Amino acid sequence: MQKEITIYDLAERLGVSATTVSRALNDNPRINKKTREKVHQLAKELGYRHNTIAANLRKQQTKTIGVILHEVNSYFATSVLAGIEKVTTPENFDILITHSAETAEREKANVKNLINKRVDGIIVSLAMHSHDTAHFTPLFEREMPLVFFDRVLQSADCTKVVIDNFQGGYDATNHLISQGCKRIAHITGDMDLNVYMDRFKGYQKALKDHKIKFNKDLVKVCGLNKAETTQAVTEMLEQKPDAFFIPSDFAAAVCMEILRNKDINIPQDIAVFGFNNDMLSDLITPKLSTIDYPGFLMGEMAAKTLIEQIKLRRKNKNVKDHTIVIPTEIILRESSVRKKAKTTRPHK
Amino acid sequence: MQKEITIYDLAERLGVSATTVSRALNDNPRINKKTREKVHQLAKELGYRHNTIAANLRKQQTKTIGVILHEVNSYFATSVLAGIEKVTTPENFDILITHSAETAEREKANVKNLINKRVDGIIVSLAMHSHDTAHFTPLFEREMPLVFFDRVLQSADCTKVVIDNFQGGYDATNHLISQGCKRIAHITGDMDLNVYMDRFKGYQKALKDHKIKFNKDLVKVCGLNKAETTQAVTEMLEQKPDAFFIPSDFAAAVCMEILRNKDINIPQDIAVFGFNNDMLSDLITPKLSTIDYPGFLMGEMAAKTLIEQIKLRRKNKNVKDHTIVIPTEIILRESSVRKKAKTTRPHK
DNA sequence: TTGAAAGCGCTAACAC
DNA sequence: GTGTTAGCGCTTTCAA
Numbered sequence: 001m002q003k004e005i006t007i008y009d010l011a012e013r014l015g016v017s018a019t020t021v022s023r024a025l026n027d028n029p030r031i032n033k034k035t036r037e038k039v040h041q042l043a044k045e046l047g048y049r050h051n052t053i054a055a056n057l058r059k060q061q062t063k064t065i066g067v068i069l070h071e072v073n074s075y076f077a078t079s080v081l082a083g084i085e086k087v088t089t090p091e092n093f094d095i096l097i098t099h100s101a102e103t104a105e106r107e108k109a110n111v112k113n114l115i116n117k118r119v120d121g122i123i124v125s126l127a128m129h130s131h132d133t134a135h136f137t138p139l140f141e142r143e144m145p146l147v148f149f150d151r152v153l154q155s156a157d158c159t160k161v162v163i164d165n166f167q168g169g170y171d172a173t174n175h176l177i178s179q180g181c182k183r184i185a186h187i188t189g190d191m192d193l194n195v196y197m198d199r200f201k202g203y204q205k206a207l208k209d210h211k212i213k214f215n216k217d218l219v220k221v222c223g224l225n226k227a228e229t230t231q232a233v234t235e236m237l238e239q240k241p242d243a244f245f246i247p248s249d250f251a252a253a254v255c256m257e258i259l260r261n262k263d264i265n266i267p268q269d270i271a272v273f274g275f276n277n278d279m280l281s282d283l284i285t286p287k288l289s290t291i292d293y294p295g296f297l298m299g300e301m302a303a304k305t306l307i308e309q310i311k312l313r314r315k316n317k318n319v320k321d322h323t324i325v326i327p328t329e330i331i332l333r334e335s336s337v338r339k340k341a342k343t344t345r346p347h348k
Numbered sequence: 349m350q351k352e353i354t355i356y357d358l359a360e361r362l363g364v365s366a367t368t369v370s371r372a373l374n375d376n377p378r379i380n381k382k383t384r385e386k387v388h389q390l391a392k393e394l395g396y397r398h399n400t401i402a403a404n405l406r407k408q409q410t411k412t413i414g415v416i417l418h419e420v421n422s423y424f425a426t427s428v429l430a431g432i433e434k435v436t437t438p439e440n441f442d443i444l445i446t447h448s449a450e451t452a453e454r455e456k457a458n459v460k461n462l463i464n465k466r467v468d469g470i471i472v473s474l475a476m477h478s479h480d481t482a483h484f485t486p487l488f489e490r491e492m493p494l495v496f497f498d499r500v501l502q503s504a505d506c507t508k509v510v511i512d513n514f515q516g517g518y519d520a521t522n523h524l525i526s527q528g529c530k531r532i533a534h535i536t537g538d539m540d541l542n543v544y545m546d547r548f549k550g551y552q553k554a555l556k557d558h559k560i561k562f563n564k565d566l567v568k569v570c571g572l573n574k575a576e577t578t579q580a581v582t583e584m585l586e587q588k589p590d591a592f593f594i595p596s597d598f599a600a601a602v603c604m605e606i607l608r609n610k611d612i613n614i615p616q617d618i619a620v621f622g623f624n625n626d627m628l629s630d631l632i633t634p635k636l637s638t639i640d641y642p643g644f645l646m647g648e649m650a651a652k653t654l655i656e657q658i659k660l661r662r663k664n665k666n667v668k669d670h671t672i673v674i675p676t677e678i679i680l681r682e683s684s685v686r687k688k689a690k691t692t693r694p695h696k
Numbered sequence: 697t698t699g700a701a702a703g704c705g706c707t708a709a710c711a712c
Numbered sequence: 713g714t715g716t717t718a719g720c721g722c723t724t725t726c727a728a
Contacts, residue, residue: 004490006721017699022723032697047486052464053405054721057704062401073426081420094461097445113442116400138395142352253631260633283601285608285633354705365715370707380713402705405720 005048064094066114068124075279076295083299100127108135121145121306145309149302160323161302168291168328169202172273176243179338185241186219199247224251247275271336286334353396412442414462416472423627424643431647448475456483469493469654493657497650508671509650516639516676517550520621524591527686533589534567547595572599595623619684634682
């Protein structure tokens, strides 16, 4: 390609200095209105494009927020992203999305990449398999503005945005019990992650509150993908459960398919309860009861807090860490409601 | 934060020049092995991080590919992304994902942003509403390596990766006819887009080949989101169709829900046919017949071609534009198969 | 209101 | 095998 036009090219043609051009382009108020217009005019004519790279290098800031997601392929992920965008766009921050495909290795590479790219701050949800979290220490050392959301680092001293997973697990289980379920199977994800651990605790608490003895044979941990869920559900059926509480709508849908193939009636024979209120929970038959997961709101809160941090940091002020807990909401649909009138609610 | 370590800091401490440090860090072969090791060692100790921005400015290349998607929230989109990543990762290209949320305005802003960020090339699928495509001309002027995929600019002289939408539309319609359907409703998206136009042409051709007269009352264009699809389907029912060919799995699923609510039997009363082979097509009941859309392969091809272009361009060689057509595959499931044994296939 | 000069951190041409 | 020097394109003092 022909070389890109620079501010020097503009300056030369207009007989002014590059400084003036730069100021004019940035609408600096102390530039003469006429000069400014001339500059803008010529810039447009010649197809000048601001070189973000050069500006970033000079300004030592990128106005970019790195986002590390564990996966991108879900309604939840896109909701979070939308929530983040809602607050970054008006603030003129760009976002750089990376995903770790649930592996610690990729997560590590992403952290490194984002540091090298000198993002101004990072929003992260942990990968399923990232037990060794040493790769985050460079961020702490740099005092990089950092917000964990959803799947958070329990130990770390940093800002977190989470939903009340305990309450969600409790509500789901409590509801299943109210429908007469007594052998509630719980197929869930890695308990090292706060989200699954807390939901599990909620499950246990609800059982306890209803004097149902906890039975560890009814609990199974797996990757919650199609293959592993299929296996877990199939094995679990030997325990003769009368309900499945699977805190992932996708995995719950997989479970429902298996039950259907075996001509098991949902919810009469076995009730099913998911988690997330994903798009598909409202499209499958019977519709899936679930816990609404306000991804948009989480993204919004995370971005808002992060930008605050970034601004404080620029002023060299101290950031105080805190945890934001977002309430959940139970969504009752056909897959779990045995009694009374159906209480169906549309997907938001 | 404390300032980041630079190659000058390393150079000073080691009593060598910055050049040497730079070379050592980049594993330049003409650097002494011992020197290289010392540099790497100290870099690690001090937590040195390569400054991508500075390097990019200097090298006049970013090793980054911009991707403009019309939306991110689909199995197709993530498949494409995965396909792109498969080829960019080994080539050490980063990808910068933007989405236009189906609006021309956002698309325009994204193009501008990617130019300002000086990406080395761009892969784009058009937004539904981007009729005015003037915002792409800066890319052509710059001879920016550019590949359109899926939703392409019909007019433009550039490389395109598409699937055989005509064949897909033909196969779907042909199949429905073979199942005895005669009044096949077609609810589809903006016909200015090649994808919908070509599927529509395939639909027409199949009708013609079976001597079924084309009836324009059975065709409706809408946004294919939940609200618009609901309205379109509801209105269409007045035409008493015996099949719906809706070239979007999501919209087809919405349609099926409406039919279910009206106690219309699928496929006996009305058959339904989608497009894309999305995740959900295999999870809903009855399972949705559809056309497999090889997103992963498309992403792969697009990225491969783009990187070729980028490399040619660096050598100042000419790029010749071409169109790559990827074949589709019909997936027959319960929603459309009335006769014979069920031919169900799992989602890939 | 404008300009000169310096520098962000890196790489590469050229010299030795 | 290593160093000197210049420069990528921009912003920002400081001075006028």
